[in-house]
Amino acid sequence: MRSCWHVIFATAQVLxxxxxxxxxxxxxxxxxxxAATAVALSAFVVALPESTHLMSKRIAFGQFVNVYVGTVIHGAQTGVVIHPLGVASSTTLGALASVVAIFFPYPQHCP
Structure with missing residues (x-):
């Protein structure tokens, strides 16, 4: 459950x-x-606060790379709000899926 909070915090920073x-x-x-400059500056801003957990920083670094590389690839077609929201929503959906997997473990074999 703690990791979900790391994902949410990192996603907010990236957005x-x-x-x-x-x-x-x-x-x-x-x-x-x-893009390289944006990733470097954004990573510096995220890494600077000591109170941010290391896992949140790692998640944010990965999201920054996804957002900015996608922007280089798609160029003018990239939405200012939609593209970062797409990256954020896919990361958040993955975190929520891991929580759901905790509550519904894999099927057990019947004897």
Whole structure:
């Protein structure tokens, strides 16, 4: 259950930071260099607070790479809000699926 909170916290950090980045630098202007700079700066901002759990930082780093690489690939077609929400929702859905799996374990064999 604790890991779900790490996912939610990391996702919130990524959403705020990536949307701010997309509003400052439009997705159509993203290049490999801009994406690398955005990942580095965003990772620095997430890594800076000591109170953030290491697992939340790792999840956020992976999400940043997914968001910014997807933006480089899709360019101007990338939505400023929709693309980060898509990455965030898939991560959150995975975390919720792991919680559901705890409550409904795999089928047991009948003797």
């Amino acid at each position: 705020v930071s990536s949307m701010l980045t997309f509003w400052l630098v439009e997705p159509k202007n993203f290049s490999v260099g801009v």
